[in-house]
Amino acid sequence: MRRYWKYARPYLSAFIIGPVLMIVEVIGEVVMPLLLKNIIDKGISEGRGIGYIIMMGITMIVTALIMMAGGVGGAYFAIKASTGFANDLRKDMFRQIQKFSFKNIDQYNTGSLITRLTNDITQIQNMLQMLLRMALRSPGMLIGALIAAFALNSNLALTILFVIPFLSAGIYIILKIGFPRFTLMQKKLDALNTVTQENLTNIRVIKSFVRESFEEEKFKKANTGLKNSALSAMNVVIFTIPVMTIAMNFTTLAVVWFGGNQVIAGTMTAGYLTAFVNYVFQILISLVMVSMIILNGSRTLASVRRVNEVLCTEIDLTDENASQKDLTVQHGKVEFRGVHYKYYKNNEKWVLEDINLVINPGETVGIIGSTGSGKSTLVQLIPRLYDADQGEVLVDDVNVKEYSLKNLRNGVGIVLQKNVLFSGTIMENLRWGNEDAPEEEVYRFAEYAQAHGFIS
Ligand SMILES: Nc1ncnc2c1ncn2[C@@H]1O[C@H](COP(=O)(O)OP(=O)(O)O)[C@@H](O)[C@H]1O
Ligand SMILES: [Mg+2]
Missing domain, CATH: 3.40.50.300 (P-loop containing nucleotide triphosphate hydrolases)
Structure with a gap:
């Protein structure tokens, strides 16, 4: 973890401002149902009149606008922080690979290094962005809504606890089954990248020997491997969300049932119940979001390990x-x-x-x-x-x-033994060893190499 602090530091202000702005949105989210309750109970039931309702309505609009500003600002800073972080991390990883000795390079295949440098770092970037936007927001909304719900009606709020065992089970399953599958998925992506990279580098050889169909078969195998591992990983996701949703719906049902009876018996007002149901939704949505964070987290952990592996590779040949x-x-x-x-x-x-x-x-x-x-x-x-x-x-x-x-x-x-031309002009390639070589010298050496005739 300490290694990553270095990448967060230059963007520290964005790392802090982002979540703080998200809190603004959370506070709005908690205040909204109370305003709605006022409209129903005071505006309609108590008959305070249209003026009161309009005033409450305007307050709701203003709250919504403030929430929007918070949400937009929060997202802006979260994106700024996470892309900056990923940019620096990628730069360092590239620099580390440049330092690799031949022996270090032999340890990895090119496809795997490309996946780590692109896909794995992007995964970390997305997770970071999600964390910055949700990490305070979801638990904040959860706590805010729980407090509000208990304050409104503590007996009814206990119903919400009904959902907890289901969610814990869901989260446990995600971690237990999901993690190895996501790790495997990244490996399969490596394999696909390796096959692709090998194919594209050697496309002329393949064509000369008419091995296209063999290569196609090889690609198909790697591609299907990736598909199957992705499906198996996604099955975990597919199962978790409906389990959580059904737990949510049963809780809502129970709340409306018990709450409805209290409204009929006259021990609770309709406005109270409306606000309460709103809070229940907020609580359940934030629980689902927390589990999504955990799910994504287990996937990201696989990527972090793969990035770490490269960053921690000991360079065995230095001066x-x-x-x-x-x-x-x-x-x-x-x-x-x-x-x-x-x-x-x-x-x-x-x-x-x-x-x-x-x-x-x-x-x-x-x-x-x-x-x-x-x-x-x-x-x-x-x-x-x-x-x-x-x-x-x-x-x-x-x-x-x-x-x-x-x-x-x-x-x-x-x-x-194997030579390559880098992208750019032939002159740039000839100057590869010495960028400032004067033109005459380049020509002279091209003549030595008997290359002058066919490049000029
Ligand atoms: N990067 C490498 N990793 C592992 N083994 C290698 C590597 N390069 C060469 N070898 C092995 O070392 C031996 C000598 O290879 P090499 O020096 O390339 O031979 P030559 O150039 O005489 O054909 C061979 O057995 C080869 O398989
Ligand atoms: Mg040789």
Whole structure:
């Protein structure tokens, strides 16, 4: 929780003003039935006349306008606070992913990171907005209406307690059954995003091998998986609301029954009963809202865990402890001393085992081996895309861990096996390594790479 305080702080005023304005709406909601009661009892039954009724009517209109202002303002600040919060959280999560080492990236698949960055954070944002608008409003309305109801007629108010066991059961079921299903639903969304992302990145390969129908089948499976898990999660929602509604309706029925008898017996006025029924509605509506908050909360909890997982991922490769941060690569001597490496700790076999190698500046060395023999792995240790498990990799006789990552990677050029163009112009792509490279230089290097002919 403490981690999230940071995202709330810049919007603190909105976080406070929003719910406070909602209280204005709640107070109006509690006052309204009393005004209505006055119209019925004093205006009509006691016969105070049309002037009194109009005055009460005007008071009701003014109350409604104040309530509206409160409601609009409350919603405005709730939206402002929650979107700001989500924006900052998303920014931090993106920044964290940028810091990921290759090994960290290997832990997640791209689809899952996209879902977490978009859908999960949006879920948190919506929940926050709901909380800001309802968290004070529903319990406030509940308490206000309960007090008013007990003040009007405490015997009748006890009827309301009838509904409590049903609601508690409903809330228990939501938490018990709903939470795992919502977690599963997010996982299925991950799977769908992964399949989609894989498909779109490799669409040319798929077309070349005429594998469209196979891919369609794969997508269908992921899509159906998401549908089924969403249906199973939504079944919980489907069941809870009618259970609550029926509890509400029975309570109203009981109140009207007992209250009606009192009105007939003359121990209560019609205005009292009308106001009372209004309060019963308010109480029940706020109870339903509270259960909706809890339901949404259990869904959000699943998203919070997934966001936390990314935020708490320990970056296993940094240059924080580098001793020569200002050192840059000058000559380009590369040396491996007893280097061992494997991708997973529990693997028995090393991918690289006791590699000893010196490449002097100016030398050209080709490394030959069958696919999977570890050529790429070996090369990736030089710019520290991965860290050796044992032994040392040195550039210009300095352990690569002692350079700042920026200087090391600036000094070691690497052409990855799979290359991509970023959105933008070719010039922007060519300037990717150095934004300020003068145009002539870009052209010169394009010629070196024998690319000048086909891009100019
Ligand atoms: N990101 C990775 N995660 C886990 N294993 C990997 C990863 N990259 C490569 N490997 C494994 O390491 C071994 C060496 O791979 P690699 O260095 O790519 O070989 P080469 O480039 O010689 O074909 C292979 O067994 C491969 O499956
Ligand atoms: Mg390779």
